[in-house]
Amino acid sequence: MLIQRGASFRSSEITPKSVYLSRRKFLAGTTVAGAMLLAGRPSWETALASPQAGHGRKLSGLVKSPFSTDEKINSFNDVTHYNNFYEFGTDKEQPATLAKNFKTYPWTVAVEGDVGKPGVYDIDKILKLAPLEERIYRHRCVEAWSIVVPWIGFPLNVLIHLVEPASKAKFVAFQTLYDPKQMPHGRYAGIPFPYVEGLRMDEAMHPLALLCVGMYGEVLPNQNGAPLRLVVPWKYGFKSIKSIVKIRFQEKQPPTTWNLSAPNEYGFYSNVNPKVDHPRWTQASERRLGEIFKRKTLPFNGYADQVAQLYTGMDLKKNY
Amino acid sequence: MNRILSLKWIKALLFLLCLSPLAWLVWQGFHQGLGANPIEKITHTTGDSTLTFLLITLSITPLRKLLDQPAWIRFRRMLGLFAFFYGFLHFLTYLVLDQFFDFPGIVKDVAKRPFITAGFTGFVLLIPLAITSTAGWIRRLGGKRWQMLHRLIYLTAIAGVVHYYWLVKSDVTKPVRYGAVLAFLLVCRIAIHLQGKFTRVSPSRYPQSLSTTEIS
Numbered sequence: 216m217l218i219q220r221g222a223s224f225r226s227s228e229i230t231p232k233s234v235y236l237s238r239r240k241f242l243a244g245t246t247v248a249g250a251m252l253l254a255g256r257p258s259w260e261t262a263l264a265s266p267q268a269g270h271g272r273k274l275s276g277l278v279k280s281p282f283s284t285d286e287k288i289n290s291f292n293d294v295t296h297y298n299n300f301y302e303f304g305t306d307k308e309q310p311a312t313l314a315k316n317f318k319t320y321p322w323t324v325a326v327e328g329d330v331g332k333p334g335v336y337d338i339d340k341i342l343k344l345a346p347l348e349e350r351i352y353r354h355r356c357v358e359a360w361s362i363v364v365p366w367i368g369f370p371l372n373v374l375i376h377l378v379e380p381a382s383k384a385k386f387v388a389f390q391t392l393y394d395p396k397q398m399p400h401g402r403y404a405g406i407p408f409p410y411v412e413g414l415r416m417d418e419a420m421h422p423l424a425l426l427c428v429g430m431y432g433e434v435l436p437n438q439n440g441a442p443l444r445l446v447v448p449w450k451y452g453f454k455s456i457k458s459i460v461k462i463r464f465q466e467k468q469p470p471t472t473w474n475l476s477a478p479n480e481y482g483f484y485s486n487v488n489p490k491v492d493h494p495r496w497t498q499a500s501e502r503r504l505g506e507i508f509k510r511k512t513l514p515f516n517g518y519a520d521q522v523a524q525l526y527t528g529m530d531l532k533k534n535y
Numbered sequence: 536m537n538r539i540l541s542l543k544w545i546k547a548l549l550f551l552l553c554l555s556p557l558a559w560l561v562w563q564g565f566h567q568g569l570g571a572n573p574i575e576k577i578t579h580t581t582g583d584s585t586l587t588f589l590l591i592t593l594s595i596t597p598l599r600k601l602l603d604q605p606a607w608i609r610f611r612r613m614l615g616l617f618a619f620f621y622g623f624l625h626f627l628t629y630l631v632l633d634q635f636f637d638f639p640g641i642v643k644d645v646a647k648r649p650f651i652t653a654g655f656t657g658f659v660l661l662i663p664l665a666i667t668s669t670a671g672w673i674r675r676l677g678g679k680r681w682q683m684l685h686r687l688i689y690l691t692a693i694a695g696v697v698h699y700y701w702l703v704k705s706d707v708t709k710p711v712r713y714g715a716v717l718a719f720l721l722v723c724r725i726a727i728h729l730q731g732k733f734t735r736v737s738p739s740r741y742p743q744s745l746s747t748t749e750i751s
Contacts, residue, residue, distance in 0.1 A: 297571035405705030
């Protein structure tokens with residue numbers, strides 16, 4: 216199964232980033248040199264445009280996913296300049312600037328708790344656990360705006376299978392890096408850090424739950440949760456935790472940051488639900504960025520057919 | 536200082552300056568500068584401007600009394616009307632751009648969401664002040680009653696700060712900043728009031744009742 220794929224190579228076989236980066240630089244350099252020769256004059260525009268400003272390393276060989284929506288994708292610029300990443304400031308435009316120098320390599324993820332294979336996993340290894348898929352998902356924020364994003368990643372359950380959780384592990388807890396030196400604005404956020412989130416095991420195992428490493432054909436921009444984040448499209452955006460450094464398997468339901476901060480406003484489940492208002496605003500409708508008129512919010516953000524059965528018998532008004 | 540403040544063109548200059556938040560919005564609007572969520576940006580900018588102008592208006596009395604520069608008073612009406620102007624734009628943004636005349640939704644919002652209740656109350660309280668801002672209305676009401684009515688601005692300012700404080704998710708830095716300035720201005724008023732109680736002030740320097748010339 217997929218577990219074999221994870222074990223089918225040694226970490227020594229992975230090309231170190233410095234090597235492939237220099238190879239890219241070399242290739243880019245030859246292209247630029249070639250272009251210059253062809254044009255017969257030095258073209259600073261060509262030289263500066265590779266890689267394009269604000270863009271990261273391209274990811275190739277992406278597999279299309281049947282889970283993708285055919286709705287209109289939001290612009291890269293909108294998705295990278297309208298972010299809730301409170302470690303880098305609470306204004307939507309702040310993370311784009313303040314996360315510019317965020318160090319996302321080298322990066323490791325600690326896997327802990329009730330698992331057969333705990334340990335510290337390198338991001339390079341994680342990137343190669345499974346073929347990378349492009350998944351175009353709707354993303355609905357609890358603040359009643361939404362976007363459509365072409366994420367890149369693979370199902371979270373690939374990693375879960377690999378680390379062999381014990382049967383008593385009923386929940387998965389996630390933690391974002393908190394480095395006050397790199398995130399000085401975090402102290403004004405008004406929520407406790409490090410940011411923590413969690414899923415019930417069956418939610419985490421659901422094929423829609425994506426372990427995300429990129430978007431728009433390239434690695435994740437820093438402000439969007441580089442180098443590794445979660446995307447859980449049927450839940451409000453804050454469940455899709457960014458810049459993950461720890462994954463813990465446990466029996467007890469883990470605490471989650473927004474729930475700790477305001478328990479009457481944000482529950483553990485936080486499934487998109489037009490029938491359950493946030494105390495301070497309605498959740499019945501949302502504004503898709505780029506559109507003037509609001510649209511109706513769909514139960515489970517339009518993924519009810521796939522995920523509603525996870526919650527049969529549960530009172531979703533109580534378990535908001 | 537009083538001489539400079541009395542210059543005619545100073546007021547015209549101030550008028551243009553007061554229009555700058557709106558000018559900024561319009562300019563950004565034509566240059567794709569309003570970001571990924573323009574409606575939210577317009578809402579935030581007009582809301583911030585409303586609070587700012589409320590606080591500036593409230594700082595006129597402390598300025599003229601504590602600094603002993605009565606000339607400041609000639610700007611107060613204009614500044615107050617700009618607070619109303621931006622408040623009206625803020626409300627209009629909500630009514631038209633955000634809700635698109637969804638009146639049942641708006642009624643529900645005002646009744647159910649405390650932060651909207653507070654903001655809406657603050658705005659409604661400003662309407663009579665804007666209407667009675669003319670010299671004619673001051674005459675009709677009489678200085679004392681007019682002044683009583685216009686103390687509603689305190690309630691509007693408090694409602695405005697509360698509206699902002701209840702609206703933010705977790706980072707209360709900005710609403711607290713507005714709140715601190717408002718608290719300072721209100722304390723100034725108490726200080727002025729106490730000062731007036733304990734020291735005999737000559738009526739020529741600190742007029743007790745407002746005349747039409749002062750507010751024009």
